[in-house]
Amino acid sequence: MKFTSLSDYLASHEGHASIQKWHQHIEQQFDTSFENGNSIRHIILARSNATDESLRLLWKKAGLEDSEICLFAVGGYGRQEMLPYSDVDIMLFSEFELNTTQEQAVSQFIASLWDTGFKPGVSVRTVQSCMEQASQDITIATSLIESRLIIGDERLSRWPRQIVNQAWTDRAFFDAKMQEQKKRYSQHNFTESNLEPDIKNAPGGIRDMNQIAWVAKRHFRVGRIYDLVHLGFISEFELKILEAAETFYWEIRHHLHRLTKRDENRLLFDYQRDIASKFGYNTPKGQSANYAVEQFMRRYYRKAQQVATLNEVLLAFFNQSVIEPRSTDYAKQVTVLNERFTITDHKIAVQHHRVFSENPSAILEIFYLIAIHPEIKGIRARTLRLLVLAAKNIDENFRQQPKHQHLFLKIIQSSKRLYETLSHMRRYGILGKYLPAFGQIMGLMQYDLFHIYTVDQHTLFLIRNLERFKEPEFAKDFPVVSSVYQRLKKRDIIMIAALFHDIAKGRNGDHCILGAQDAREFCQLHGISPEDTDLIAWLIENHLLISLTAQKKDISDPDVIQEVASKLKDMDHLDYLYTLTVADINATNPKLWNTWRASLMRQLYTQTREVIRKGIDQPVDYQMLIEDTKFYASERLVQNFSLQRVEEVWQELGDEYFLKESVDDIAWCTHAILEHEASNQPLIKLRAHRKTAQDAVQIFIYTQDKPNLFATTVAVLDRMNLDVQDARIITSKTDFSLDSYIVLDRFGTLLNEPQRQEMVIKALFDALSHVDEYPNLMQRRIPRQLRHFNIENTVTIRLDESLKQHKIEISTLDQPGLLAKIGGLFMMQGLDIHFAKIATLGEKVEDLFYVTKKNGGMMSNDESEHFAFQLKSALDEASNQITNSTP
Template sequence: MTTAPRLPLPPLPRLPPAVPRSGVSVDARRALRQLLGDVDRDLATVFREGADASMLARRRAEAVARIVVHVWTACLGEVSGAALFAVGGFGRGLLFPHSDVDLLVLVTQPEPARLRALEQCFATLWDVGLKVGHAVREPAQCRALAAEDASVFTSLLDAQWMAGDAALEVALRAIVDDPSLWPPRDYLAARLAERDARHARHGDTASNLEPDLKDGPGGLRTLDSLRWLGRRLAHAGGFEAMQDAGLLDPAERASLCDAETTLRRYRWALHQEAARPEERLLFDYQRALAVQLGFEDEHEKNLGVEQFMQGYYRAASQVERLGVQIAERFVELLEPPGEAKPVGEHFVRYGTRLAARDPELFAQRPAALVEIFIARLDEPGLIGFTADTMRRIHQATAQHDGKLADDPAVLAAFLHLLKRGAPAVDALWRMNRHGLLAAILPAFGKVFGRMQYDLFHVYTVDEHTLRVLRQMARFADPDARREFPVACDVWSSLGQPELMLLAGLFHDIAKGRGGDHSVLGESDARAFCARLGLPAADGERVAWLVRWHLLMSTTAQRQDITDPDVVRKFTDAVGDRERLGRLYLLTVADIIGTSPKLWNGWKDRLLVDLYVAARQALRSDTRPGHDAAARIDACRAQALILLQEDGIAAATAEQAWGAFPASSFLRHRPEQVAWQTAAIVRAGGVWPLVAVHPLSVRGSTELFVCTPDRDGLFASVTAMLDRLHFSVVEARILGSNAGMAMDTFLLLEADGQHPASADRAEELHQRMQRALAQGGRILPPRRSMSRQLKHFQMPPRIDFRQESGRTRMALVCSDRPGLLAAVAQVLVACDARVHDARIATFGERVEDFFQLTDRHDAPLDEARRQRLRRALLERLG
């Protein structure tokens, strides 16, 4: 177990004897405040030198206790019928720099004079600088509240007498020790319910980006709960006593103590950094805390702050895992397993829990560590393992450390599990909780608790990986077909599900090493597949998926997939339909597993469209056609059919199309062309025309603006969209043959990333119509940046490239409210016209691409590019 240096602690404060019932004078209060400040400064100094946070918290509690007792004596004297108790963390003898000082006063009779003295006592403590939380109760009242509320009863478990009538300590202990108050079974149920509710409030995972050190899953509250359960259920209130009682083994106790040391160290540093009782590791503090605790950047892909947060995630995950196992032991302590029933040759079940027939099985046959997870899949009605089995799995995993990854029998069992396909994912999830997955895949152990310091990846790498696998498993579920029809069809058409699971396991396994994680992961995947004994061709399929797992998402989100050249380049890289199907599944699962907020109907349709286009190209002997004329004719013919069904004559449509640029038929679907044409016909030449389709292509809302062209139109439209809280995911800026702007914007609601409702679409239509009709320049509103975004601002990167008679500008920068509208304003000021825009946001990172010309529709010259670069850097820097 790791320990901090044993540094000398500052001495406890020496206080003059308190004069009973004299009160505390102004000068005395000032002296006490100064004394408390001196103690805190001394403790902060020793902490910076490396002292253990637990020792410091105990020393601070002792110092504060002396001050509290001094004030109590000065205000109440040697009183009978009243006693002072420390509760909460103070009762456990621990106070962090800004912890509350929780006090309980028991009184036999709440006399007015005594209550006034207590008020004076508490007010003095506040004035001294202590944040006091207090309750004044009669013993009967205290008992009634404890009987009603398990949290009140729990607070009494930690209560420590400090001063006053010692007989009331006996009364309090009588409440705590009363077997009729919260019997063990009821108390266990209440604590587990509280745990579940608390975890639900914090996202039910220890891997949140801004975790709560105290109340989050795997936090310090979990450790306190284990002690409370140990005391109430087994008369063992500490980890040493729990080990003596057989509830913990030495390794488990050491793990819990190590994790607690880390969590307390982080909490002490956080209180000091925040200068207040902050329990959340907010982005505001993470970098500063990493520096304070000595973490340094190894390279750009292993920052000190990422190492610091990995320390937290690993500690919290250990606490969470052991907390679940120990809770199961408490359940079995109260409800011993029933009759054993055989499950195959090596296992038995006790009711709904599985166990090894021979307690030494895992030590003697390491492959059984995997086989028991397979047996759990095959045996209906099981909800888990017995507590003893969980312990033996953990012990055997540690015993065989470094050997499981090369054990042929273990690898054969692991491959057998993977071949189960979707059901294997739950087994992999459980194996990870026991540390077994990292033992079989050592590289996976390196990314355990590994975070990435950004807003895009909201889970640690191991958590993200397992969420990707769970999403893959959903594709095998018929109930998911409605939400993922294409993915479900692709999954059912592919064999060898083990290849998909392996690709999912390895796609991010090289994060944090430096270099391209896709390239490094490809090498890892190929080597592991060879150790598994997979045929070389199958190993190459897995390795290829790991190497190119980002290809489909980057192609779809950063390029124009209606361009045949884009599709051709993509299909050339993919090569065959099987790879395409597997890459599509991995891409969808990867996006969903990265953050719940990333997936939306727009990305769903975007990936489906690329998949369908690539599949059609791979099905035929030829690649996507270059014949623009044929594509235009096909689009016109299909659009004409739709228009005629809408009651618009062919001649009327052809007349309207006389002003359409050819690119309208190349870059828009027939449904879009038909809808836009119908809007123009019905407008009858009244401009500006604004049309809104609430649910158009790719699950987005389409805004179509047709009006006499003018410079600054793109900026005005984007400014109004920003005012209305819409995100632009794609913009197509076309000029007609008659000098009209024919601009198309695909939108999602900025708050929820979903298409607009009918009411919102109507609001957009009316406000945009009114604003454009009035003419003039529309300015975007000023928006404040969120607290989280402020910590992830990067210098903008701007690149220019000449292509097809235009200038392509790539803008990579940090996201912020109103970004697109701000960029559009700069483009107007620099006399740059927008002809096309691709908008992509990845967490806090924006990657936007614009097709630009000058006001004469010529590519931007070098001088204009540099002017535009300087203006953007000034606006966005």
């Protein structure tokens, strides 16, 4: 398609023509052309040419045509990569300082750019200032490499690159750009697999391709990356990969710009569904609602991984073929490992280029050698290129070779840095080819806020966490699990379980069961003993057991602990599973791990351990537990109060209180009640929950029972930016309520700012003093990301015969004031809450409540079904309001 030129447009629109209107006109043509299937490359180039045409006209109108000043395009504009809302970065370049006439003309030119609708990034430099600034700032030097003359004195067109060549040696420029890339990677957690990737700056993004071009252009003096093929720096195959990724990224950026009406490069949740649809991704019947967006993002992650790999390969090749040989202090150090490999300058290298073709087992052997030789710091560039090509030959015949199976197992068993080794195997294409099931999860993301990495990256981070448990610096943060990990009998068991624990995600069926089946086949094929195979498969099948129990059940209930212990059977199963679980949670979303969550896991582990040690079949002696708890709590209290006064308080409470509460909590709460003189006023106390959970705050409330007490309390806590994690509500025989809440502070200041503590206590006191008034639920701003999730609301109500209480489980979209809304519904139904457990998993909450009627009775079947319907309807209405709300 031919686009309307500026001269043609101005000629045919006399009296009404303007450059700005012309740009609006051709942008419509660009969009139509792209929608009709024309190449994004053609459109980007056409937009750049159109910008050139406009700037030349404005330059001439400003009287700068014969001014001895050059106008250069720099940055993305210099590369002729112009998206709909890209900045127009330009440099006005002259040999000498501008005179007054030139300055006035330049000011007129710049003003005309803004008047025309451009958003220019302008620099005005002389040869001398350019030299000074470029030598001090690698960013400026980089922009000069990509400078492209638009109009002006041709004599000066070569100056920008010559300045860079004078200001920076090959080594200095290369080292500065690599340091810059390292800093950029660190801002994205050194992974291309983040949930909301920045397609421009994240690892594997556009900047990684730019980096290759910048380094090569600085040395080889070429204008296009294609020219590097003829110079032998890059192969045709590698160039095709980069061009395909670049085209894909440009198409994404085009859609992002059009959706946001700005220069947006982040693939936020807000845009992922729309852009997946633009690329033609649809959800087939029978698939989850997120299928289309997950497939689109999978394509992105795989492209990003390819680009990141080529970035590593080509820059390493440049370093070893250009930088090192030119260094005066360079002396190659070579250690022969065997007839196939050497260690050259701390990196492993092949002895000759036919190593992988003549010895296919060398594809795995190289990683085994890396695993057992800590002095090896990487793979030499030429070897790496050969390895990436050789990986394509891994097939079923390769996988069935006993020698190869033995080598792969030895990598897992021998490596002291398995995470690093497997990460390289994944990046270079070996891991996904050797384990096809792992290849299926590469780039697979889950469209939620809980799993913040792709499945393959999460799996590798899990293995990294396991390895860290043996390091002293991490033992400080994970003291219990580090100790447990140290005494595991066979660490390769937990590593294999980790490798396979999520390998079946994305398939139809239970990924725990399917993953266990895959692991059994792997173990049998690789000669692992039946006993170890059974343990590995069991760990995979049950890898969610401990985390789900800690998140969704009342782990102070002896029956819950007994149930978990019966599934774990012995200490080996407990130790392996506990270690795997802690590593798994931290690899899923480190931000969700805190000392409160850690304390729950630790409590579950220690209590289960005690049951296993005493004997799983030994029944729980509830009466003895109650008596022991009272005895140890009274020992702490009789120092300040008579035993009679203590027992007067306790006799108003039921056995369940002493069965489920800790000695420390009972003593603290009882002490507060006995000291409380104004018994008709609410008592509110606050403290750190326990030494092992520094970020959790315990709030104790003692006040006369009221129907909307829970709703009022959680509404106030929500307004004070406190997230409830756990709630226990005991109603005494005298109709006083003993409520204990565990909260996490969104600001993290509650425990160390007395003024804020006083504010929370005062807010609760004021609200509870007027508890008859239904709480005014403040609607906090709904987080941006929550608007893009359609969570199915579920409500399940079951009768717990042993407790004579109804258990209500709610799964819904996280939202401000949710607990208060639920509490209000409980109040209107005439229900008392005895226990609540709140689990926030990304965008979703899974809440558990134990309730009875006000008189302690239970709901009938009809009443529970009706209330479940009411709850579900209220949650559906609230979710619809969020989904349909305007950001």
